[in-house]
Amino acid sequence: MRAAAPASLPAPAPAGAAATLGIIPKPWKVEVLPGSFVFSRDTVLVLEDNWAETAPVAAYLAENLSWSPGVKPKITEARTSPAGGSAIRLTLKAQNPELGEEGYALRVSPAEVRLEANAAAGLFYGVQTLRQVLRLEPEGTPSLPCLNVTDRPRFGWRGMLLDCSRHFMSKEFIKRSIDLLAVHKMNRFHWHLTDDQGWRVEIKKYPLLTEIGAWRSDDAGIRYGGFYTQDDIREVVSYARSRFVTVIPEIEMPGHSVAALASYPELSCTGGPFEVQTMWGVHKDVLCAGSDGTFAFLENVLSEVIELFPSPYVHIGGDEVPKDRWKACFRCQARIRAEGLKGENELQSYFIRRVEKFLNSKGRRLIGWDEILEGGLAPDATVQSWRGFDGALAAARSGHDTIVSPVSHAYFDFDLRRLDLRQVYTFEPVPIGLSADEARHVLGGECNIWTEYAPQDAIDGKMFPRILAMAECLWTPARDRDFSDFRRRLGAHTPRLEARGVRFGEEARPLTIFPSLDLASGRLTVAVRSSEPGLDIRTTLDGSRPSLQSLSYRGPVEIKDTCRLKAAAFLEGRPYGQVEEREFVGHHGRGGRITLSPSFSRRYPSAGLHSLADGVRGSLDHRDGAWQGFEGSDLEITLNLGRLQTVRRLACGFLQHASIAVFIPDQVEFFVSTDSRTFSHAGTVWPRVPRKISDRVMRDIAVDLEAVEIRYIRVRARNAGPCPAGHPLVGEKTWIFADEVIVD
Ligand SMILES: [Zn+2]
Secondary structure, rough: OOOOOHHHHHOOOOOOHHHHHOOOOOOOOOEEEEEEEEEOOOEEEEOOOOHHHHHHHHHHHHHHHOOOOOOEEEEEHHHHOOOOOOOOEEOOOOOOOOOOOOEEEEEOOOOOOEEEOOOOHHHHHHHOOOOOOOOOOOOOOOEEEEEEEEOOOOOOOEEEEEEOOOOOOOOHHHHHHHHHOOOOOOOOOEEEEOOOOOOOOOOOOOOHHHOOOOEEEEOOOOEEOOOOOOHHHOOOOHHHHHHEEEEEEEEEEOOOHHHHHHHHHHHHHOOOOOOOOOOOOOOOOOEEOHHHHHHHHHHHHHHHEEEEHHOEEEEEOOOOOOOHHHHHHHHHHHHHOOOOOHHHHHHHHHHHHHHHHHHOOOEEEEEHHHHHOOOOOOOOEEEEEEOOOHHHHHHHOOOOOOEEEEEHHEEOOOOOOOOOOOHOOEEEEEOOOOOOOOHEEEEEEEEEEEOOOOHHHHHHHHHOOHHHHHHHHHOOHHHHHHHHHHHHHHHHHHHHHOOOOOOOOOOOOOOOEEEEOOOOOOEEEEEEEEEEOOEEEEEOOOOOOOOOEEEEEHHHHHHHOOOOEEEEHHHHHHHHEEEEEEOOOOOOOOOEEEEEEOOEEEEEEEEOHHHOOOOOOOOOOOOOOOEEEOOOEEEEEEEEEEEEEEEEEEEEEEEHHHOOOOOOOEEEEEEEEEOOOOOOOEEOOOOOOOOOOEEEEEEEEEEEEEEEEEEEEEEEEEEOOOOOOOOOOOOOOEEEEEEEEEEE
């Protein structure tokens, strides 16, 4: 039964045959051989040695392979297993120093499968490879192609950060995410547990951290939050350990700590009070560095954290610390004098060193974001470089370890326009300019999923397929990486993951929609441009998703009426990349002449002077090119229709994106005129859209008229005034964003 069935005889292994096996990340060495190992009822998993360490991996293998009915392998020890039967043999005596702690050697022959490693993690990764190459014979029997794989990772630190402060994720979801990392041979889960918007870890000594700090309420009265009990944490850590993933907790300090300050305001410079933040951004209120109470608090918190997380490393954040409060705080200033520090940067450095000393005394090591380099680095700190590669360079050159996760390649919260699959795949964690000796300090890399705009439901789409590219960047030797080959393997890999319920996002945004209004004729045309050659572009105007049966795009399309244009790309007959869409509105004012007071900001010009009458609507993305931005003042828009027209309704579209200080105006007044000299009042609206909500909102503010004949329309929008208290940009100017004056 273990002889290869005729139907499964593989084609001779050509060059690049490894690609057809679809293994991600690509192994170090793969040799595909003729024949296959076909499972039978009698197939057993044989533990050659080290029962205690190999048995859990064997049990995992038995549980996870998709056996056909009736095939249920028993786990046996070598001494009780008769030689010569159909067997998968696991051994931890690889006696191959090349494999290190995480490498493995996998040999599949028609007679048996042999998986060797030096340590259990290696066996586990061998099992992942085995799962990926498993296939079904025509009659439904599982089999493995004959092959030799010798594999080991390039980097020991292969991680992903998940921000569970901005959005809370369930314990089950965290475990699922960890599993999905492990099957791609990733081994670090960086758990961002505290921030301005929520404290998510139970600390017995400070119950208010979760009674108060885990919850936030916006002006609309919606309460949001959650936290992990210490039992939850232990469950997650233990689950991760069974998958050879180390969980690194991140407890943010001294910045990004408003949730802690809301719970214990005495930890701040000002004494508060504070509210758990509902707005994204960098908040000025931070932990007071002058108060010994702050350090006592942190030591107590970290003591409990250390008990929960066996990780040798604890991440303490250290990023984005505005110095405003420290400058004005007599205790912080007293600390600067007493310690002989040169200003607030050195005070931050003092803060981190003091915390590091504590962690070291407990046998743990500190990781911080690259800002911890400012003012002098703590002696043993590991630097996580996010603002590019410079932090990693500086750290490695000064003999410090570094983890590389630059915004350019590793920020999976970014839109695909900024970071698509191909860009992730070009990630090279070792910065240019390091000597071989210095490069040893590069432990590896991480991708970061910040969740300001990504609740749990959106995480899969951010993570996949980009995490597969990241896994390969961190595992596979740089010289063996090839994007086309990777994409081919991805094609084989995707259905396997989708079958497990993974909801893939797109890999790129190759298309851009370019509307343009011809002022002379009033004609609005739309072009669809592609950043990649050879794509088959299809469009629809009824809002439906384009298919291969939809209209083939051949050139600019004229838009006459209100519609929603969607454009999709196809590559080799399959959908490729994100579907783009844009909404258009047909109305009496389209093509009219606009006068603005004041003029729009050069940062957000949209299509220029007349774009508030071009028929192009904005989306929730304030940078989509349809929004015109006006900074810090009231706005007056005058629209000249060119001739008298009968008008029944006036509207103006506005955007609110509170985190970046874009607010829907307090008040919007409409006026009409026949001659542009005398305007009569047509209505006033007070939109009253709650100001503290973190979400983005679009709103058409409108008034109805009694069929009047007019030629001129004037809209006066009152700016919402400076950013309110509690906003990270408190006191600063706010914006009005408008997309269209609509005349019906
Ligand atoms: Zn202070």
